[in-house]
Amino acid sequence: MMRRSLQSSVLLLALCFATSSRGQSGAELHFCLHGEPKTFNPILVDDEASENIRYLTGGVLIRVNRQTQALEPGLAESWRVSSDGRKVTFHLRKGIYFSDGASFSSEDVAYTMRLLMDPQTHSATGDAFRSGQGRVDVQTPAPDVAEITFPAPVAGLERLFDQVAILSAKSPKREMSVLGPYYVSEYMAGSFVLLRRNPNYWKHDAQGNLLPYIETIRLDIQRNRDIELMRFRRGELQLINRVDAEQFDQLQKESPAVARNAGTGLDAEEMWFNQAAASALPDYKKKWFQAMEFRRGVSMAINRDDLSRVVFAGYATPAFGPVSPSNHFWFNSSLAAPKHDPQGALLLLSRAGFRLEGGSLKDSTGNRVEFTLVTNSGNTAREKMATMIQQDLSEIGISMKVVTLDFPSLIEKITRTFDYDACLLGLVNTDLDPNGQLTVWLSSGENHQWNPNQKAPATAWEAEIDKLMREQASLANEELRKAKFDRVQQIVAEQQPFIYLVNKNALSAVSSDIVGAAPVALNPQAFWNIETLRLKPSKEIGASK
């Protein structure tokens, strides 16, 4: 009996030691990706899941600090952009190694840039660097110096390097060899991605300790947001990068400490009218949609404060225009705040020949003003917004029908057949620089949604936007670029080709087990400072299992 008891004690002690030694080896952070990562190659990233993995694993020459929105040295200790904006010279850090032990030099930068700019690669990241005809020249005069020359000036050049994770030119592991804080250790399709701390990561904290602090990150692939929230509540997840307003409101009531509101985000919700020349709309409808007074009248009739309060539980702000106020540098602060003014809307509409008759708005030829607003099905917030807009517009005599369509059908209608009146969608903004929106603002752009792919600008104001956008894209001086883009914002506010509705807040959920979290508006909002996040001891490996 005593022997058995002794054996049990020894076993118990052994288990305690085992747990303890595993605990000392580090800690595991657990959160979700909302889709399958399409690639682990950082050059080919074009989806959110892959983008998050690139952020966690990729080493970049220059990093945009998500909190201050300023540039910070990464693998490059310093850099200089030539006065003509075509050439950038990087001075690289020495003694840096990839996760598999291969050394880092300017050859790796040259290899990455060549691969990035190779048309065969079809890299969305590379497309942002294309400024003109001709090839990009990369010189490596020394192992720690890389010079990149572009055929034409690239506006906001330095910021673009935040997206360029440097690949190893020599490592047999190719893109799996990384310079970022973590490397991909294990991946099970449809289930999870396991990241481990890069033992060769170059950053240290002020005390000289190796960064990052957290040993492993387990990213579960989970599309269902309700299940994700349920698991977070159970303590199985420590972080949710993006939470929708309704879920956030509940979390806020349940445990205010975990609900983290970083203020107005970059994303906007907007609606627009179909002005495409190729559309088969009747002429009178085309005339309405092309009239600035009509678009502005509709805009004024929409109560954005109600949209923010009712649909987003107050976690959104009425949108001023194409740039969110959280984009500190590029936001045009002189724009007037949008106001809800149905009487003003009717006055404006009357100037364009519309009149209110028996509760219905009619145009100058007697056609009743009615149109259909399409949006994507399954997005509850958009469906609610559409229903509220429907009631707002009924107050000025406009009859609006709401139709929700599955996403492929919707895209077909707004990009190919142009068989729609108006559309409500959202704009996800990941880039602070307006150059990221060139295809939206240039009249020849395919994302110039109200009238895309124009051979020549259909209106004078679109021609002016084209000119301003091209000019700002070729300038190296940020202040001059800002002045040009301010004017673009002004024109958009006057003409309302997009009727901006709300900017959603950047909402996330962070468990109290995480120390050092400071969510921000820019993506990845909750784990942008992953290197300095810590987990409380109870969340060490094994303890939560």
Place this chain on the structure above:
Amino acid sequence: MTRRSFRVICCSVLGIIFALGLFAGSVTHYPYALQFRELPNAPPSALHWLGTDGLGRDLFTRVVYGTRVSLLLAPAAAMLATIIAAILGGIAGLRGGWLERLILASADLSMSLPLLFVLIALRAFLPLDVSPIVSVVATFVTLGLLGWPSSLRVVCAASRNLRQSDHLLLARANGYSNSQLLFRQVIPTLRPIFLAQFWISIPLFILTEATLSMLGLGVMEPLPSWGNLLRGSEDFSAMSANPWRLSPLFLLLVVVICFQFIFSSSEDLA
């Protein structure tokens, strides 16, 4: 309490629910689309008996108007599907041979088509600017036209058994004509099966309509139906915070239970 009493109670409950739907305008004085934006997700009160939805619309009003839409159109769609299933299944089962194989093969083919994709394709053909009423009628007609194959298999199996039954043989031996066989023997014998398929289809069509509204084919906002009211219950966390929003589900349960009781009682009586 006897089965007959149960049946009377169920009929009364259904009658009241139907009456509520039919006379919705007299039962509630709020328009179903009116948004009280200061009161989203309000709990039940004297002003709003079942509280309000996420946009502040009176939930009782929406349930009552939704009852009108769902309780009139779902049975109509179920009736359409059952009639198609009864005709085709009856012919297939009674005649047998190549005709049975052909009808069953077409039912199998129809069942193998993914319903949602068929409906998405149908939606693509419909113009965008149809009114909510046209949309709702189109939805239920489509459901009726596409919802017959599973019922058909049941009816076909039952009528096949009937074809080989002694009493039909006896009727034939007594000189019954085909029409006499059909109306005096086949239809009365298969009636419980037709009824069962009809009752089963009603809640199924109500729920399918809820799914369809996610694809833009269902009842369009702001017109309420049980289907789009039930869509709110997909969000589990919102439901736990606002349990009164489950009232359409409760109503659906009551209706289905009542239909079942009436059906089983009528079977016993028969």
